[in-house]
Amino acid sequence: MKRLWIAGASALLSMALGLGSAGAADKKVLAFVVNGASDFWKIAEAGVKKAQGELPDYNLQLKYPEQAAAAVQQRMLDDLVAAGAAGIMVSAVDPKNQTEHLNKIAGQTVLLTTDSDAPQSKRVAYIGSSNVELGKDAGKLMLKALPNGGKCVGFVGLLGADNARERIEGVKETIKGSKVELVDVRGDEIDQTRAKRNVEDALAAMPDVSCLVGFYSYNTPRIYEVLKEAGKLGKIKIIGFDEDPITLGGVKDGAIDGTVVQQPFEWGYQGMKLMAKVVQGDKSGVPANGIIIVPGKVIDKSNVDDFMAQMKQMLKK
Template sequence: MENDMKLRLATCALMITAAFAATGANAQDKKALAFVVNGASDFWKLAEAGVKKAQEELPNYDLQFKYPEQAAAAVQQRLMDDLVAAGVSAVMVSAVDPKSSTDALNKVGAQVPLFTTDSDAPDTNRIAYIGSSNTDAGKQAGEIALKALPDGGKCIGFVGLPGADNARERIEGMKSVIAGSKVELVDVRGDDIDMTRAKRNVEDALAANPDIDCMVGFYSYNPPRIYEVLKESGKLGEITIVAFDEDPITLGGVKEGTIAATVVQQPYEWGYQGMKLMAKYLEGDKSMVPDNKLVIVPTKIIDKANVDAFEAELKARIGG
């Protein structure tokens, strides 16, 4: 009887050990997909919500959302190298400075499928880009400026990473629309996604150009910094603000009429569609990758007429 009990206990222990081993094996069998952003900004919360939604629909994958410690190409590259070394199966990245990082990005792309989002790196071996047409977004900013400044005026722009494709394309897109008009973009100042520097850039620009007519915030956090400085200096409502993205301060300014309008993207879709695209690709389904390797998620202009409906949609996606 005692021997039977010992046998049953031993068998039970073996079964428990086997169950834990199987659970561990299942966890290890999950392929990891990484979404790597270009720096710490609230803008990425929507993309993170999109990745979270994709995780619900991709239970056999481990979806990871990664922020580099600093908005620098070398820091971002180390993060991606570490992810590849840890066994990640595919990477999606908003490249900090693709022009100076071609070899480094190709190194990642030679080891795992590499996709880009937000800011493309078309000269690399990336599989596809999913995100906005930043040129079209820049053109929409130009349209806002022309409408808000019918008599013309001089604008100064502010942006995080002047070397990134998204910044360059937005600036060029805006310039193409205002070319030949009385609206000019006379300067663009970069801040390397440093919030203190972003605000100081606006303060310095205003001090050096007290008669400036318009300020353009090309990255999500730039319009709020413009708003803050103009409010503190008593110039809010006097200088036209052209914005990008959907920071709460930006949307509040659009509502009250102190910001002319904002060009918004759909980062939620980058996260959601991007993860599903990578999973399909790893499973051998390449039908979601178009011939031109560009999956464009449209941008749109948000002004006083549609800001309330847009804000309600945002809150529904990120749970308020």
């Protein structure tokens, strides 16, 4: 089912960007390689689509690996380089252990990172969130939701990815010295079935848990589903990341205390525009430290309606 979704998404994006035309074969390719199948990336696709409208001389592609595994992603990067891609922007599955391979890619094409940086690699720039700051925002939501303290369990896709590690670091830094504890974080390798089972297992193992935190976009919806099925919505606090429709609906109805969102639309749009300039030899848009932060925001019941309206308009474009 996962592969069908990926194929369908790629086909739709290709149609939307006009990549199926004969002329597209003559244009330089700029590719955006994500870390796994998730609806989160549909927002980035909308940004790529907008960039395509402003970069008619390029063929923009958004690629999903068949599996959220470093080896699979690396083969995809190798294939893009072999096919002559002029530039690649990637959310690395395992940045630390992929550095050597990313350096090889950077030696053959323009390489940018997004979402989860690979700071030790030779990438030209990182464009995305400060995941530590996002984690701090989540930590503040946890403190607000649990004024008397409590045990929390986190759930994430890729425990080794920088975005996961830094979000957890930000949470821990914020709740340090309080009565709120993050006692465990469970990874699922971006496997939806495993993500849901992790929540079920945590509830069974820790009946006194007070708060569940979804660190990746799909983790919070799985938390919501499990608590709903168990009749525990409203009894256990939920803190989320990103703007999945289930998450936003839960914030709206009060079952989820809040979610920390990013701006993947801007990653797709600004990232592709920057990559095109670098390909042309213009690095004026790259800061000295190579880091471009697109700020996130906290969504709670007070602003969720306005945010949902903005999202609806954005995805129409």
